[in-house]
Amino acid sequence: MKDILRSLVDILGERGVSNAAEELWFYARDPGVLEAHFPDYVVAPETTEQVRQVVRLANEEKIPIVPMGNGMALTGLVIPLKGGIVMDMKRMNRILEVNEKARYAVVEGGTSQGALKAYLQDHHPQLRHSLPDAPPTTTIAANVSLHGQGRLTQQYGFNSDMVTGLEVVLPTGEVCKIGSPSLGPYWFSKGPTLPDLSGLFLGWLGTTGIFTKVGLKLYPNKKIRDVEIFVTDRVDLVPDIIYKLTHLEMLEDINAWFQPRPLMFKDNYHITMYFTGDTEEEVEFKRKMIWDSLEEFIVTKDGGFMGVGYMKPMLLEMPQRGIAAFADVPRGGGFEYSGPITLIEHYPDYALKVMELAEKYEVIYSSAARVVSGGHSMMFSISFAFNRADAAMMERVKKALDEATEFALEKGGIPWKPNYKEQRMTLEKLDPNTLKLLQMVKRNLDPNGIMNPGNWEVS
Amino acid sequence: MYALKFEKEICATCPSPDCLLKCQYMEFDKDEAHQEMMKLVNGEDSRVLTECVTCYACEEYCRRGNHPYYLIGERREEKGILTAPRAITNQWINMTAMQGKQMVGEVQDTALSSCLIPELGMLGSGKLFEDVAQAITFGAEFMCPAVHTHFAKMSVVKERLPKVIDHFRQLGVEKVICLHDECYGTYTSIAPAFGIEVPFTPIYYMDFLLEKLNEMKDQITPLNIRAAYQRPCSNRLIPQKHRLVREIMDLIGVELPDRTYQDENSLCCAEILRAVSGYRLANDVQQRNIDDMVECGASYCVFNCPACQSTLSEKVAKRGLTPVHIIDLCKAAIGEKELEVTA
Numbered sequence: 180m181k182d183i184l185r186s187l188v189d190i191l192g193e194r195g196v197s198n199a200a201e202e203l204w205f206y207a208r209d210p211g212v213l214e215a216h217f218p219d220y221v222v223a224p225e226t227t228e229q230v231r232q233v234v235r236l237a238n239e240e241k242i243p244i245v246p247m248g249n250g251m252a253l254t255g256l257v258i259p260l261k262g263g264i265v266m267d268m269k270r271m272n273r274i275l276e277v278n279e280k281a282r283y284a285v286v287e288g289g290t291s292q293g294a295l296k297a298y299l300q301d302h303h304p305q306l307r308h309s310l311p312d313a314p315p316t317t318t319i320a321a322n323v324s325l326h327g328q329g330r331l332t333q334q335y336g337f338n339s340d341m342v343t344g345l346e347v348v349l350p351t352g353e354v355c356k357i358g359s360p361s362l363g364p365y366w367f368s369k370g371p372t373l374p375d376l377s378g379l380f381l382g383w384l385g386t387t388g389i390f391t392k393v394g395l396k397l398y399p400n401k402k403i404r405d406v407e408i409f410v411t412d413r414v415d416l417v418p419d420i421i422y423k424l425t426h427l428e429m430l431e432d433i434n435a436w437f438q439p440r441p442l443m444f445k446d447n448y449h450i451t452m453y454f455t456g457d458t459e460e461e462v463e464f465k466r467k468m469i470w471d472s473l474e475e476f477i478v479t480k481d482g483g484f485m486g487v488g489y490m491k492p493m494l495l496e497m498p499q500r501g502i503a504a505f506a507d508v509p510r511g512g513g514f515e516y517s518g519p520i521t522l523i524e525h526y527p528d529y530a531l532k533v534m535e536l537a538e539k540y541e542v543i544y545s546s547a548a549r550v551v552s553g554g555h556s557m558m559f560s561i562s563f564a565f566n567r568a569d570a571a572m573m574e575r576v577k578k579a580l581d582e583a584t585e586f587a588l589e590k591g592g593i594p595w596k597p598n599y600k601e602q603r604m605t606l607e608k609l610d611p612n613t614l615k616l617l618q619m620v621k622r623n624l625d626p627n628g629i630m631n632p633g634n635w636e637v638s
Numbered sequence: 639m640y641a642l643k644f645e646k647e648i649c650a651t652c653p654s655p656d657c658l659l660k661c662q663y664m665e666f667d668k669d670e671a672h673q674e675m676m677k678l679v680n681g682e683d684s685r686v687l688t689e690c691v692t693c694y695a696c697e698e699y700c701r702r703g704n705h706p707y708y709l710i711g712e713r714r715e716e717k718g719i720l721t722a723p724r725a726i727t728n729q730w731i732n733m734t735a736m737q738g739k740q741m742v743g744e745v746q747d748t749a750l751s752s753c754l755i756p757e758l759g760m761l762g763s764g765k766l767f768e769d770v771a772q773a774i775t776f777g778a779e780f781m782c783p784a785v786h787t788h789f790a791k792m793s794v795v796k797e798r799l800p801k802v803i804d805h806f807r808q809l810g811v812e813k814v815i816c817l818h819d820e821c822y823g824t825y826t827s828i829a830p831a832f833g834i835e836v837p838f839t840p841i842y843y844m845d846f847l848l849e850k851l852n853e854m855k856d857q858i859t860p861l862n863i864r865a866a867y868q869r870p871c872s873n874r875l876i877p878q879k880h881r882l883v884r885e886i887m888d889l890i891g892v893e894l895p896d897r898t899y900q901d902e903n904s905l906c907c908a909e910i911l912r913a914v915s916g917y918r919l920a921n922d923v924q925q926r927n928i929d930d931m932v933e934c935g936a937s938y939c940v941f942n943c944p945a946c947q948s949t950l951s952e953k954v955a956k957r958g959l960t961p962v963h964i965i966d967l968c969k970a971a972i973g974e975k976e977l978e979v980t981a
Contacts, residue, residue: 410725
């Protein structure tokens with residue numbers, strides 16, 4: 180048997196490898212509620228070649244390998260369920276290219292959302308990317324690998340829809356380019372008009388390869404952003420309100436949310452809408468259109484616009500930090516959420532379920548749903564906060580989330596970034612032939628089952 | 639339960655129904671104004687019940703002290719007529735609910751009331767308030783509930799106001815300095831109108847300011863600026879105090895050039911109008927108001943109410959006016975604060 184540690188050091192150097200207890204403790208867990216599992220090694224590559232060599236070694240020695248961005252998915256997707264190597268990608272953080280006119284960027288697999296945002300602000304102020312409401316240290320590659328969403332998802336779809344090309348290290352050690360970069364130097368298309376192979380990797384949660392480069396669409400960065408919040412006490416009207424708003428085709432982002440605290444939010448459903456413009460006239464025109472579109476609900480007193488004055492700076496923050504306050508992170512709190520992708524017309528059923536679960540399991544809830552692709556679907560987050568020092572509460576949150584996933588599956592929803600238990604529930608419900616297809620893909624790409632095992636265990 | 643003291647005969651014999659005749663948001667001729675008011679008095683349906691935007695101004699226009707605005711609110715609530723959408727109405731009720739989170743400073747015989755408005759805490763500080771700043775009260779427990787009149791929830795006013803007054807009573811105060819017009823208006827107008835006893839002497843903060851400024855006259859450096867004053871809706875409850883603005887401005891060297899929307903003809907900040915009447919009216923009011931401020935040659939917009947300031951600051955700044963609270967202007971005049979200038 181090879182001395183794995185020695186081999187890893189040979190590939191990455193002393194500073195790129197560790198099996199120190201304190202490092203393994205850290206890489207054994209994430210901020211969510213799932214139990215820890217210790218890796219055997221942690222590696223931090225700096226080049227695609229190093230990634231390739233580590234993967235090849237792992238494949239030869241049949242050692243599990245878990246690619247990791249910033250580990251903030253909260254659903255344990257980078258917890259090494261079967262030990263092995265955790266590959267922390269954060270040292271591969273270079274922004275390799277920004278094509279201003281074609282509006283795309285190419286970044287390395289560990290580049291953070293914050294780094295790209297800052298780089299664009301400094302060097303390409305006319306451009307932006309779809310920033311998720313997650314800490315800025317979360318990575319672009321991890322976000323697209325789990326079909327993440329961001330500020331521009333309402334307009335342009337999941338962040339994974341915005342991928343313009345990939346460089347992937349396959350589980351067997353080959354480096355493979357996906358999309359237009361497989362034919363030339365440009366990163367403008369992940370698929371069309373070729374067969375779209377990105378589907379072999381996007382949404383697979385790191386179980387079919389490791390992203391070493393990601394091409395990402397960029398979008399116009401308008402000079403002014405503004406926000407309005409429409410409030411109703413009738414949950415049954417939320418889908419209609421969103422339908423009216425998406426018909427406008429002029430909103431940057433639409434979030435529907437409710438929470439019992441602070442008291443001012445109690446018993447109401449809030450629809451936050453963001454809009455942009457390059458001039459005051461453009462912004463005011465859009466504001467007027469938004470108001471007009473919801474006039475009928477105002478006339479019947481079923482809903483109205485609330486004042487956002489003092490909340491505006493917080494609302495316009497990108498990314499927003501409000502969720503940390505909900506979780507009371509500074510005092511040792513946390514939160515986890517189930518975020519099924521579902522039809523907007525199911526919003527009322529989901530909303531009632533959240534409140535039912537919160538009461539049943541005596542946990543604090545909040546929910547924020549994001550409209551996807553102009554209203555074709557929404558991500559409905561069912562969030563529960565917990566106190567890390569209270570094991571019983573964390574257990575109740577786990578149960579509440581499991582039940583939420585069962586409910587979502589019953590309603591025909593798709594769990595988003597599901598934990599390994601939710602993945603099993605999903606696979607059990609999957610059409611048998613679809614499952615067979617997934618198995619074919621997985622077996623062929625990862626014959627030794629080394630990539631993030633325990634996740635998407637289709638075999 | 640407390641009830642509005644309203645004299646039917648006063649309206650019946652009114653020679654000039656200014657309450658509705660002068661309204662900036664509804665059109666009436668003299669006869670119609672009188673008729674509609676009498677419908678309200680008699681509990682009959684009136685277009686006022688659905689058209690009033692709750693600007694408070696009729697409280698000022700009525701020279702006979704008969705509280706037409708409170709009557710409109712009472713009648714609306716009796717008939718179940720909402721001014722704003724239910725969700726907005728309830729949001730205000732919930733966000734101002736007493737939750738035991740009040741903050742009370744070292745209060746002895748005088749309290750400095752900052753209502754439920756955090757900005758007032760900062761304003762009520764420095765040399766001008768050095769004798770009373772430590773006696774601050776803040777929180778829903780000390781918040782005047784006048785805002786609920788905008789939503790025709792007079793029952794909330796009648797339920798909460800005695801509790802607020804009782805909280806002050808428990809502090810054993812003799813005087814309450816009100817940093818918000820709405821508070822002073824509540825204790826000196828709403829409370830007596832509903833027969834609610836106020837066991838302390840409310841002091842209007844501009845009276846307090848004027849007295850302090852006169853004491854510190856030798857420290858005042860005239861600011862030599864031109865400003866437009868944004869009169870808040872709640873000042874309509876205490877029109878006798880409106881003159882103090884000009885007296886203070888004169889003292890600190892601030893010119894208030896004449897403009898169309900001033901004094902009785904003032905336009906409100908329109909934040910509540912947004913909730914009650916929608917975007918178009920609110921936008922129109924704000925547009926006319928700010929245009930008027932610019933046209934009169936002002937370079938500053940002086941606020942009395944932090945809510946008005948929050949609503950209009952960004953908008954006036956975009957038009958080249960520097961937003962400033964009247965207290966900060968006074969602090970600038972005594973050299974305690976630098977006067978900001980909009981770029």
